[in-house]
Amino acid sequence: MPYAGTMKLAVRDWFRRESQSVAVEPRTPQERFPLHEHEFGEIVIVMSGNGWHILNEEPQFITCGEVFYIRPEDRHSFEQVNDLFLTNVIYRPSERLLRPDRIRRLLEPEDAGGRRRWQVTDEALRALQPLLGQLARESASDDPLSDVMSESLFTQLAVALCRHRFAVDGDDLPAPARLGHVLAYLRHHCGEDVDLDELAHRFGYSPRNFCRLFREATATTPHNYLVQLRVSCAMRALRATTDSITDIAFACGFHDSNYFSSCFSKIAGASPSEYRRLFHGGEPLVGRDSSPAPHPTKKSVQERGPWAPMTSACSMSAVLDGPSMNTPKPGPSKRTRA
Numbered sequence: 001m002p003y004a005g006t007m008k009l010a011v012r013d014w015f016r017r018e019s020q021s022v023a024v025e026p027r028t029p030q031e032r033f034p035l036h037e038h039e040f041g042e043i044v045i046v047m048s049g050n051g052w053h054i055l056n057e058e059p060q061f062i063t064c065g066e067v068f069y070i071r072p073e074d075r076h077s078f079e080q081v082n083d084l085f086l087t088n089v090i091y092r093p094s095e096r097l098l099r100p101d102r103i104r105r106l107l108e109p110e111d112a113g114g115r116r117r118w119q120v121t122d123e124a125l126r127a128l129q130p131l132l133g134q135l136a137r138e139s140a141s142d143d144p145l146s147d148v149m150s151e152s153l154f155t156q157l158a159v160a161l162c163r164h165r166f167a168v169d170g171d172d173l174p175a176p177a178r179l180g181h182v183l184a185y186l187r188h189h190c191g192e193d194v195d196l197d198e199l200a201h202r203f204g205y206s207p208r209n210f211c212r213l214f215r216e217a218t219a220t221t222p223h224n225y226l227v228q229l230r231v232s233c234a235m236r237a238l239r240a241t242t243d244s245i246t247d248i249a250f251a252c253g254f255h256d257s258n259y260f261s262s263c264f265s266k267i268a269g270a271s272p273s274e275y276r277r278l279f280h281g282g283e284p285l286v287g288r289d290s291s292p293a294p295h296p297t298k299k300s301v302q303e304r305g306p307w308a309p310m311t312s313a314c315s316m317s318a319v320l321d322g323p324s325m326n327t328p329k330p331g332p333s334k335r336t337r338a
């Protein structure tokens, strides 16, 4: 059994009492966290920064505004985190407001087609802060009434997320979400040539402002974000197809397979062919670090400092050097997406 021995986070370690069904776990920042599943459900809201989230074997490069609904049976881990600030809202069904059918209807309405990865706009993220703050305070309180209050706030949160979320890989974004538009555009078009200066201009940013605001929110540069997206696209293709590595490099927006291999190895800790081999040998991962991920410990919510700020300090780590991705390279002509 490939998953025998996966760590399971237990209700008794993460909830304060039997009657509690919602708790908030701010991660400021989220450290690397090994593969695990839970006895409870989890809403992960990415407040700022970036990192690799492996969800049911699929590596995803994530950044601010993304929202995940993690089911108890899902397995996930966080790797290569870079100022990644999250708010985790963990929940389990109760006899009161949060009956299982109700949770399901709120978090996974039928018209959502089973999607669990979403994005909310920067505006919506800001608007959610007071609600998340109140939920954090209530769920940390000893007052028994706060259990019901937390459930009710959770319901509000679920509705607010439902109203404001949009598909992470879609093109139809609400108007005020400028940075969200840019992130979604990059996710959607990372296999194509992307001119970042032109993109900034199109969304009304000056080139300098664009880089600064982008880095404040995501802890990385637009260029590096694009590289990481292209590598995650390549990881998917290496796992799901038998296409040649060169074809995959081109289909994922690289113009030079050596440059692709070097970016890939830096991020994945394995060359593309090794990665493919390891995956088919049952060892999928990203950034196989020599140091083991720290074993997680439960710290109580009160021990943790104030509420996560919206933006983290601007960190420039993880900027990959290499030729600019939007300059056409000599060599084989660009192929179309596989």
Ligand code: RM4
Binding pocket: 009, 014, 025, 027, 030, 033, 038, 042, 088, 090, 296
């Ligand atoms: C961890 C990590 C896990 C989450 C627990 C509650 O730091 O974010 O995904 O399940 O907290």
Ligand code: NI
Binding pocket: 036, 038, 042, 070, 076
């Ligand atoms: Ni988790």
